[in-house]
Amino acid sequence: MKFTPNLFIDVSEDNLTAKIKGMESYQFEKRECPHPRSPEALKILAQHRGLIVGNKFAEVFTIIRLLI
Numbered sequence: 001m002k003f004t005p006n007l008f009i010d011v012s013e014d015n016l017t018a019k020i021k022g023m024e025s026y027q028f029e030k031r032e033c034p035h036p037r038s039p040e041a042l043k044i045l046a047q048h049r050g051l052i053v054g055n056k057f058a059e060v061f062t063i064i065r066l067l068i
Contacts (some may be wrong), residue, residue, distance in 0.1 A: 005060030008053040014044050016057050 009017075020039045023031055033040040046057040 003062065005049075005062055007061040007063050008049060008055075008058045009061070010050070010053075010055045011046065011057045011059050017041060026053065 010014050015026050023037060023042065024039065031038050035041060036045065046059065049058040049060050050056050052058070
């Protein structure tokens with residue numbers, strides 16, 4: 001199944017730094033660049049996603065069901 005995000009959330013640089021530090025605690029997930037879970041790639045992805053919606057950084061999600 002292809003990941004198609006339809007929700008973009010603005011994140012601060014502090015939040016991005018916390019995410020990167022959190023990912024570094026998972027030894028089996030941590031990889032060197034250009035792997036998508038490397039610290040450099042996580043920042044580049046957040047910048048790219050932010051550019052799409054006019055922010056510095058963004059996280060993306062896929063809404064499957066929305067309850068109002």
